[in-house]
Amino acid sequence: MTIGVHRLEVQDDVLLMELYYMPNVPAGTAGETWSLFEMNGGSGSVAPLLTDRPNLTQYQVIGRSADQGWSVDNLGVEAADGQTVMWWGYFAAPPEGTDTLSVQIAPGHPILEVEVQR
Numbered sequence: 001m002t003i004g005v006h007r008l009e010v011q012d013d014v015l016l017m018e019l020y021y022m023p024n025v026p027a028g029t030a031g032e033t034w035s036l037f038e039m040n041g042g043s044g045s046v047a048p049l050l051t052d053r054p055n056l057t058q059y060q061v062i063g064r065s066a067d068q069g070w071s072v073d074n075l076g077v078e079a080a081d082g083q084t085v086m087w088w089g090y091f092a093a094p095p096e097g098t099d100t101l102s103v104q105i106a107p108g109h110p111i112l113e114v115e116v117q118r
Helices: none
Strands: 002-011 014-022 033-035 049-052 057-059 078-080 085-092 100-104 111-115
Touching (some): 002 111
Antiparallel strands (some): 002 014, 014 085, 049 057, 049 100, 100 111
8 A cells, every 4th residue: 555645734723634545456356446545554544643853843734533624534445456546634724934733644654754844
């Protein structure tokens, strides 16, 4: 599976993060589909963690629940090999002058340094 950060953009007082998930399937499984829930290891939520290392600050999705409107509730959306499922969520905006954030999509995933768009 490929997971990537599509956008990390400050919009007024919040930071919008858009992720994409794309299954890369092994031979012999063509035609199968996987939900975002399954691609996320059976977790009931997508909960990336953003870290501003110089300021020792971490950010989590506002509300931590899709029913509050701060993130999309699309864990049931399915994709086949090479198809993309998008996820988005809002975080508190980092202070002016913060140019990059460390992004960890889920525990155990690599930490990426991602530029903040303003």
